[in-house]
Amino acid sequence: MDVIALDAPTDAQIRAWHEVLAAVHAADPAGDPAPHPDGTARLLLGADPGSRQRLWAVADGGRLVAVAALRLSGEPGTDRPGEIDVQVHPAHRRHGLGRRLLAAAAGGLRADGRSSVIAQVLAGTPAVPFLESHGFECVLTLRGMLLRLDDVPQERVTRLLAEAPAGYGLVRWRGVVPDEYAAALARAKHAMADLAEYEGTTWDAHRVRETAEAVAKRGDDLYTVAALHDGAIAGFTEIVVPHDAAGRAAQYDTAVVPEHRGRRIGIWSKAAMLAWLTETRPDVREIETDNSGDNAHMIAVNEELGFRTERESLEYQAPATALP
Numbered sequence: 001m002d003v004i005a006l007d008a009p010t011d012a013q014i015r016a017w018h019e020v021l022a023a024v025h026a027a028d029p030a031g032d033p034a035p036h037p038d039g040t041a042r043l044l045l046g047a048d049p050g051s052r053q054r055l056w057a058v059a060d061g062g063r064l065v066a067v068a069a070l071r072l073s074g075e076p077g078t079d080r081p082g083e084i085d086v087q088v089h090p091a092h093r094r095h096g097l098g099r100r101l102l103a104a105a106a107g108g109l110r111a112d113g114r115s116s117v118i119a120q121v122l123a124g125t126p127a128v129p130f131l132e133s134h135g136f137e138c139v140l141t142l143r144g145m146l147l148r149l150d151d152v153p154q155e156r157v158t159r160l161l162a163e164a165p166a167g168y169g170l171v172r173w174r175g176v177v178p179d180e181y182a183a184a185l186a187r188a189k190h191a192m193a194d195l196a197e198y199e200g201t202t203w204d205a206h207r208v209r210e211t212a213e214a215v216a217k218r219g220d221d222l223y224t225v226a227a228l229h230d231g232a233i234a235g236f237t238e239i240v241v242p243h244d245a246a247g248r249a250a251q252y253d254t255a256v257v258p259e260h261r262g263r264r265i266g267i268w269s270k271a272a273m274l275a276w277l278t279e280t281r282p283d284v285r286e287i288e289t290d291n292s293g294d295n296a297h298m299i300a301v302n303e304e305l306g307f308r309t310e311r312e313s314l315e316y317q318a319p320a321t322a323l324p
């Protein structure tokens, strides 16, 4: 069985790739919805703006039995870590396929001038010994939480909304930020900087719009609620409803600018988001979110809203020199 590079995957290869993802998911569902063929196609064909992707697979005749994607954000030579994802069909594990794909991706990483790579995996799965035996170390824990909207009493949302901090007002928009708030939103996004792990570039109005346009290009819907104070955005929260969501939306950024913290602006904005979604998107039944394991404040806000912990993910990192 050979490792092949899929620089421009064909429809048949995308279907074969999807079969690997579906088999991996079936063996270990871990609370995530099953992958959808359209989602796999989008993943393989469209990289986010400012990022490139390289793909490899192990082929057995016409079938794929293992796949690997390496995401390279920024220009070639930027020293930001690459991101790797290796998936081996459950029937073909422990035969060294994961190691071979990792070696192929390591070559791609070095060729692009990167000095390290990260991978996000579920705690308690074979990925942990696999990565630890290849020079990776755990650098971050992430708590995956889920809110089932049916479990949220209407009175809770109404009460939280009524507890508006004095001097603040709410605005909301769907899709790209309206021009009047674009610069203010970019400034508020800086408030995320202390949480963002590998954020190299600064936020400006152009980048804010570009990120929202990328969501729209995928066919997904971005909803934003922001708290305003004297014309500035004090805090905001974003939800994305994927077009093939099957009822599950994803929490994107939530941030409160440092000088406005401690006034319950985060939970107030999130309650307003829940009320808005209930009104306009009755198809959304669940919201998922990942929080850094040491972000106790955001976890507490989410628990108060009704989010429950579903799984723990770990972020691993390795220097390129340690890879096979």
Ligand SMILES: CC(C)(COP(=O)(O)OP(=O)(O)OC[C@H]1O[C@@H](n2cnc3c(N)ncnc32)[C@H](O)[C@@H]1OP(=O)(O)O)[C@@H](O)C(=O)NCCC(=O)NCCS
Residues within 6 Å of the ligand: 024, 084, 085, 086, 087, 088, 089, 092, 093, 094, 095, 096, 097, 098, 099, 100, 119, 120, 121, 122, 125, 126, 127, 128, 129, 130, 131, 133
């Ligand atoms: C993690 C995964 C990619 C490993 O693939 P694989 O082809 O089985 O791994 P390899 O055969 O190349 O294993 C190489 C080494 O990793 C370690 N390893 C891999 N799986 C292991 C397991 N279940 N238990 C203990 N060690 C393991 C061993 O040291 C192994 O060497 P050995 O077999 O000589 O002892 C595979 O289990 C998988 O697809 N898991 C689900 C998706 C996932 O979590 N991907 C990780 C994202 S990077």
